[in-house]
Amino acid sequence: MPEFSTDEASKYLDLYIIPFAINLLIAIVIFVVGRIVVNIIVKIVGKLLAKSSYDEMLVDFIMGIVRSILLLFVIIAALDQLGVDTTSLVAILGAAGLAIGLSLQGSLQNFAAGVMLLVFKPFKSGDFVDAGGVSGTVKGISIFTTTMNTPDNKEIIVPNGLIYSGAITNYSAKETRRVDMVFGIGYGDDLKKAKTILEEMVAAEERVLKDPAPTVAVSELGDSSVNFVVRPWVKSADYWGVMFDFTEAVKLRFDQEGISIPFPQMDVHVHKEGE
Known part of the structure; x- marks a missing residue:
C-alpha cells in the first residue's frame, strides 16, 4: 500500500478533498434552497389556480407537473455544481422522453x-x-x-x-329543452278538432313552459295520415316524462274523441283478364 508524505497529503487535500467538500456543500445548499423555492412557487401557482374555475383534478395535476419540472432543474443545478456532465444527462433525458412519447402516443393523445x-x-x-x-x-x-x-x-x-x-x-347544458313529437290523424278525421284537442292538452300539461310558446301545427300530408308536430318547451329534467306521458295521453284522448291514428297500409287491387 503506497504511503503519502505530509506534503503530498496536504497537496491532495488542497487539490481534491477540500474543493470537493466545498462543491458538495454548495450542491446541498442549492438542493435544499431550491426545494424551498420550488415549494413556494408551487404554492403560489396553486393559489392562482384555486381562484380560477379549473377542475380540482386539473389543478393538482398542473401543480404536480410544475413541481416535477422545477425539481428537475434544481437537481441538474446541484449535479452541475458537483462537476457532473449535465449536458449528457439532459440529452439522455430528452432521448428517453422522446422514446416514451412515441411508445405512448395514444395515451398522450388521451392525456x-x-x-x-x-x-x-x-x-x-x-x-x-x-x-x-x-x-x-x-x-x-x-x-x-x-x-x-x-x-x-x-x-x-x-x-x-x-x-x-x-x-x-x-343534453344537460341548458335548463330547458324542446320536446319534438309527431301525431298523425286520418284524412277523413276533423283536422280542426284534432288541432284544438292537441292545443288544449298542451295547455293543460303543467310541466310545459309558457315561454317559449309551444307549437302545434300541421307539418305533413303523409301517405296515409295528416301529421301534426307538437313542440312544447319543458325543463330538461322533465323531457322524457312529458314525452312519454303526453304520447300516451294523446292516444287515449283521440280514442275517446273518435279520431283515428292511421298506420301504414297498402291497398291491393286484383284485375282479372277479360273483365
Whole structure:
C-alpha cells in the first residue's frame, strides 16, 4: 500500500478533498434552497389556480407537473455544481422522453384531450351527454378517460381522445329543452278538432313552459295520415316524462274523441283478364 508524505497529503487535500467538500456543500445548499423555492412557487401557482374555475383534478395535476419540472432543474443545478456532465444527462433525458412519447402516443393523445376537457369543460359530472359514440350520464372525468353510466345502468369508460376528436352533445347544458313529437290523424278525421284537442292538452300539461310558446301545427300530408308536430318547451329534467306521458295521453284522448291514428297500409287491387 503506497504511503503519502505530509506534503503530498496536504497537496491532495488542497487539490481534491477540500474543493470537493466545498462543491458538495454548495450542491446541498442549492438542493435544499431550491426545494424551498420550488415549494413556494408551487404554492403560489396553486393559489392562482384555486381562484380560477379549473377542475380540482386539473389543478393538482398542473401543480404536480410544475413541481416535477422545477425539481428537475434544481437537481441538474446541484449535479452541475458537483462537476457532473449535465449536458449528457439532459440529452439522455430528452432521448428517453422522446422514446416514451412515441411508445405512448395514444395515451398522450388521451392525456392532452383530458386536459382540454378539464380546461374548457364541455360537460361536467352529472350531465347527460352523447360523446365518443356513447350516450350516458357522466360520472367522472380523469386525465385519460371519462366514465359514463348508460340509461340501463351500464358503466362505460371512454378514452378522452375519442371524446374530444368528435362531436359532443350535452343534453344537460341548458335548463330547458324542446320536446319534438309527431301525431298523425286520418284524412277523413276533423283536422280542426284534432288541432284544438292537441292545443288544449298542451295547455293543460303543467310541466310545459309558457315561454317559449309551444307549437302545434300541421307539418305533413303523409301517405296515409295528416301529421301534426307538437313542440312544447319543458325543463330538461322533465323531457322524457312529458314525452312519454303526453304520447300516451294523446292516444287515449283521440280514442275517446273518435279520431283515428292511421298506420301504414297498402291497398291491393286484383284485375282479372277479360273483365
